[in-house]
Amino acid sequence: MVELVPSILSADFARLADEVAAAERGGGTVIHVDVMDGHFVPNITVGPPIVASLRKHTRLPLDCHLMIENPDDFIPAFAEAGANWVSVHYEACRHLHRSLELIAQHGMRPGVVVNPATEVDLLVPILGMVHHVLVMSVNPGFGGQRFIPYSLGKIRRLKELRQNMALSYRIEVDGGVAHDTVSSIVEAGAELLVAGNAVFGEGHAERDARSLLEAAQRAAAVAV
Ligand code: DX5
Ligand code: ZN
Numbered sequence: 451m452v453e454l455v456p457s458i459l460s461a462d463f464a465r466l467a468d469e470v471a472a473a474e475r476g477g478g479t480v481i482h483v484d485v486m487d488g489h490f491v492p493n494i495t496v497g498p499p500i501v502a503s504l505r506k507h508t509r510l511p512l513d514c515h516l517m518i519e520n521p522d523d524f525i526p527a528f529a530e531a532g533a534n535w536v537s538v539h540y541e542a543c544r545h546l547h548r549s550l551e552l553i554a555q556h557g558m559r560p561g562v563v564v565n566p567a568t569e570v571d572l573l574v575p576i577l578g579m580v581h582h583v584l585v586m587s588v589n590p591g592f593g594g595q596r597f598i599p600y601s602l603g604k605i606r607r608l609k610e611l612r613q614n615m616a617l618s619y620r621i622e623v624d625g626g627v628a629h630d631t632v633s634s635i636v637e638a639g640a641e642l643l644v645a646g647n648a649v650f651g652e653g654h655a656e657r658d659a660r661s662l663l664e665a666a667q668r669a670a671a672v673a674v
Contacts, residue, residue, distance in 0.1 A: 451670075452663075452670045453641065453642050455479070456649045470510075471508070474508065486590075491591035516528075516536060522548070539562075539590075541564075562580050570608055582620040594646070627648060648662050
């Protein structure tokens with residue numbers, strides 16, 4: 451089943467609760483929170499206080515995508531704030547197995563993320579530990595970038611590995627998910643579609659979430 455995961459990165463942060471509520475009315479079922487530290491990626495965004503505030507305004511799972519150095523240092527604070535899913539970058543973790551265990555020990559769903567230049571087969575040893583694998587289909591740091599087409603091959607490979615290894619992780623894609631790319635992304639096998647600019651970019655989150663989700667669902671119906 452495909453799910454739309456609105457990314458608040460492109461929302462109006464001064465009206466965040468309303469923006470999230472609108473995206474939820476439009477069919478979003480998980481809320482994606484991009485956490486950036488200005489070191490791992492060349493941008494700074496938000497942290498646990500925003501997660502704690504959002505927690506009071508939505509019951510949807512909060513999917514925190516950590517684009518930060520030393521993520522282990524902050525995992526307890528995200529748990530305390532009410533995060534449900536936490537993903538860490540393969541490229542940011544010196545001890546990825548330990549980081550994923552730490553997330554699970556704090557009662558959250560662990561996810562792993564790969565940058566565009568990282569091969570998904572490198573994840574084989576830890577695939578059995580994760581709830582979701584996030585394929586970055588742009589270089590992390592900014593919203594509104596163009597989808598990198600070879601990401602589709604990574605999504606297909608993750609689907610194949612899941613079947614071969616008899617696992618059940620979910621496949622999430624992040625970056626450049628929009629009307630012109632969503633059908634090929636869904637056909638490749640992605641189930642969790644993160645979208646920032648396509649949902650919030652024009653200030654009509656409910657309408658734009660709904661139309662993107664409908665396009666994804668049409669593609670999913672054809673792919674079955
Ligand atoms: C980028 C973030 C994305 C971002 C995607 O580093 O990880 O979640 O919000 O933005 P769009 O959907 O605009 O490409
Ligand atoms: Zn993200």
